Amino acid sequence: MLELAEVTPLLLSGLVRAAAARRSSEVAVWLPELGISGDRGLSSIFWPGGEQTVPRGWSLGSRERPLRIGVPASGTFNQFVKVMYDTGRNSTRITGFSIEVFQAVVKKLPYDLQYELVPFPGSYDEMVFPCFSSVLLLSFDAAVGDTEIMANRCVYVEFSQPYIESGLVMVVTVKPGLKDSKFIALNPFNKIMWLQLAAVSTATGFVIWLSEFVVTGNSILQTICSILWLPVTIISLSQRENIKNSTSKLVLAVWIYVTFVVGASFTAVLSSMMTVPRLEPSVREIDVLRNSNAAVGCNGNSFICDYLINVLNFKPNNIKRVNSIDEYPRALDNGEIKAAFFVLPHAKVFLAKYCNGYIVSGPSFKLGGFGFAFQKGSPLAIDISEAILKVSQSGHVDTLEQNMLHHSNCTSSPAASQKAADDIRLGPGPFSGLFMILGCILGFAFVVAVVRLARARWTSFCDGLWASMVVIRECCTRFGATYFCVH
Template sequence: MACSVSEPVSSDSSKSFRRFKTKFRKHYGTRYAEEEEYSNPSIYALRAYDAASTVAEAMDKSPANATSKELFKQILSSNSEGLSGRIRFRNTTLLKHLPTFQVINVVGKSYREVAIWSPQLRFMENSNRHEGENTTFGNMTMKELGPIYWPGGLQTVPKGWTSFEFDEDKPLKIGVPAVVPIGGAFNQFVKVSYDQGINGSYVTGFSVEVFEAVVKRLPYQLPYVLVPFYGSYDDMVEQVYSKGLDAEVEDTEIMAYRYQYAEFSQPYLESGLIMVVTAKPDKSKERWVFLETFTRRMWLITIAMQTFIGFVIWLIEHAENPNLTRFGAVLWFSITVLFFAHREPLRSNLSRFVLAPWLFAILIISASFTASLTSMLTISHLQPSVSDIDTLLRTNASVGCNGNSFIVGYLINVLGFKPKNIRKIDSINDYPDAFRNGDIQAAFFVVPHAKVFLAKYCKGFTMTGPTFKLGGFGFVINSYHFPYTVDFPLMNLL
C-alpha cells in the first residue's frame, strides 16, 4: 500500500540538531535495540526538548528565590531558536510559525521523499531545500516533482469507493449503542428508538447527525445500515476488531488502549474528564457582594474624595454657617450628600461651586453601583461541596460514573479510586437521586456529557476540579477491512 503523507520538517542541518540527534539515537538504541531503524527523533521529541530547554533557561535567568509567577514571566519572555522552530510568546500563547512539511510517498514497507511544502514557498524539490534555493519553486506543482505511486502501482489518484467492487445488497454495518435503561445514559448523542409503524428501529442524536453530514460530503455513495448493539463501548470496539461490525458511530472516547482493536477517525468533539458535585449558595459572599461592585482602589478614591469635599466645604462655611461649625456636622453632611439627603443650607457661592461637580459625579457613581449590584445579585454564588479529587480519595468517598464507559477503569488505574467506592450508574436521570440519597459525593463525566447533565439539572450542581485531557469523540473504524479511512478527515471541514 502507498500513500502521500506530510510531516513537519525541522532544521536538521544545524549543529544543535545534529548533537541532539546523536544523543537521542544513542539512548533510544540502548533502550529499544530492536527498533534502531526508527530511532530518529520525531517532531514531538523536538518540541518536548524545546519545552524542557525553555524552562531550564528561564530558571537559570531567574533568581534562586523566584516565585512561580516570576518564573512564568521569565518563560514568556523567551525568544530563541529551538530545534522545532522559533520559541516566542504573545499573550501567554506560543506564536505559531508557518510550518514546513516533508511530503513522502509510502510504498509498501519503504518510502521515497517527494518534496518540501510550506505555505509561503509551496512545493519545492527535496534536494533544492538543502542547497538553500528558495526563490523559484513557488509555482511548482506535484506533477513537476515526479510521480506518486498509489495502491496497486497506480500513478493516478484512486476514486475511493468507485475503485472497489461491492454488493449493494450488503451495506456496511455501522454499530450504534442501544442503551437498555429508559432515558439512556446520554441519548442526546445516540438514541435508538423502536417504531411500530415500520416494525423496526431508527437512530437519532448528535453523533449520528455528524456521521450523516460527513457521508454527504463524500464524492461517492456509501451504502450503510445502522445496527443497534447491546453492550459496553469496549465490547463494541472489539466487535469492530472481530469484523462483526465495519465501524461504529457513537460518543466513543479516543483512548490509547482501544487502538489495539481498531482505528479512529479525526475527533469531531473535544473532550476531557471532569468532576460534577453538588453546590450550595455561598452565603458569606452574598452578604458582602456589594463590596465587589467596585475595586478596592475605586472605593478608596470615592471615600477620600468625599472626605476631601466635606473638609473643603467646612473651610469655606465654618466662619459664616453655624450648621457646619463642628466636625460631626461636617461628617454627617458628607454622608447625606451621597444620598442627596443633606438639609444643611450652603451660604457661600464658592461652596456651591465646589459641591455641584461632586454631586454630578455621585449621580454617575450611584448609577454604576446600582447596575453592578443588580447584575451580581442575579448570578448565584455557588460553593462546590467538594473542591478537589484528593478530598474524595482521603475520605474514601463514593463516586458515580457511567458503568458502560472507560471511566470506571480510568478512576481505578489513573486517579487511584478503590473499586468498592465506584458506583456504576446507567441513566442520566439516576444521578440526582444518587446525590440526594448520599450514595455518591461526586460524579465523573466526559466534558460533553457533563454539559448535557448540567443543562438538564442546572440547579444545585456544578463542575469543579481539573479537567483531565482526553482524545475527544471519534468514530471507530477497522482499517483492515474498511478501505475508506482516508475520507474521514473530511470531518475537519464540519
C-alpha cells in the same frame, strides 16, 4: 510465429470480450483496424453498485453491500445515539447528535458512501476490543457514536479526528454559602470605572481649587494635596473653608449629585455580593472523596469506572455503576454517591436537564474526544477526518450541539443566575450621561477661572505699572526741580 505487434490487438480484443462476457451485457469490441465495432457505439455502462453515473471516486460500500456501521444501543445518554424499535413495522430508527454529525460528515465526502446503521447491544469496549472484536473481526466495518478516543483502543482500531472535545469532570450537589473575598469591596466597579472616578475626582478638585484657592500662595506639594483632598472633604461635609465663587458652587452641586448616584449604586451591588447566598460545590477536590472512601457514580457502560480505579486510584468498592441518566439525581440527593463522573459532553447534557442543585467541581482530566472507529488501515478514517474538519470549521457541529442542549435547557437555573450575578461589575456606561454633564460644567468653570485669573493678574500688573509711572514722574519732577535750581 506471430509478432508482438500482431499478438497485442488479439489479446486486447480477447480481454474486452472476456470482460464483457462476465457482465449481463456487452459494451463494445475494439480492434486496432476498426476501432470500436458496432453501429451504435458504446452501450450503457453500469458502474459498481448498479449506478449509470460516473462515480466521483472509490467507494467501499454499494447498494448491494453497504457498509455495516455499529452504533451503541444501550448507551446511558440517548441524546447522542438513540435507537427506537418499531415492532409493528419491524423497523429501527436511529437518531441523536452523533448520528447527525456522521450524516453531515458523509455528505462532505468526495464519493458516495452507502452504509447501514446496526444497533450493538454490548458496551463501548466490546465494539473495539479484541476480546469481542466486533470491528476487528469484520462484524462491523465501523462504529459510530459517543465513543471516547482512548490509547488502548487505538491499538486495535483506527479513530477519526475527534468531532467534539472531551474531558473527565466531576459533578456534585451545591450548598448555599456567602461569597468570601479579601477584595470584595472593589468588585462592584470594574477597573475602567475606578480609573474614571479617580480622574473625575482629581479634575473636580483642581477646578474648585483654581476657582477658590489660587491666591493662597501654597507650595506645589500643598497644592497637589489640596486638589486630591478637596473632593473627599466635600463628600464627607468636613470642608471648613467657605465656597464663595458661583462657578465653584455649580461644580460642587453637580459633583455631589454624581457621587450620590454612584455611591448608591456601589452600595447596592456590594450589599448583593456580601449578603445573597452563593451556590458552592459540596465537594471541591477529588482527594477529599478518595481519602474519605466516599461512594462515587459513573456510567457502567463506559470506560470511566476503570479510569477511576486505574488512574485516579479509587477503590473498586467505592464505585457505583449507574446505567441511566435519571438515576444520578436520586443517588446524589439521597447520599448514595457524593459525586458523579462524566465526560464533558455528557456532563453538559446532564446539567442542561438537571440544572437545579448540581454543579461541575474540581479539575478536568483531558481525554481524546469523541470519534468514529474504523478497521485498522481503513482509508475511510482519513477521509472522514478531513470531512470532520470541514464540518467543524463551518460551525455545523456547534449548531447541532446547541440544538441538542436546547431541547432540555433549564431557563431558570440557579447556577446560571449566580454566575450572572457574580459577573455584574458596574462600568462607566450607566453613568456616562452624568459624567458628560459634569465634564461640561468642569470645562465651563475652568474657562471662567482662567479668565478671572488672567483678569486679576492683568489688573495687578496695570496697577503696578501705574504706580511705577507715578513714582517715576514724582522722581523726575523732584529731580528736575532740584537740578534746575542748583544750576
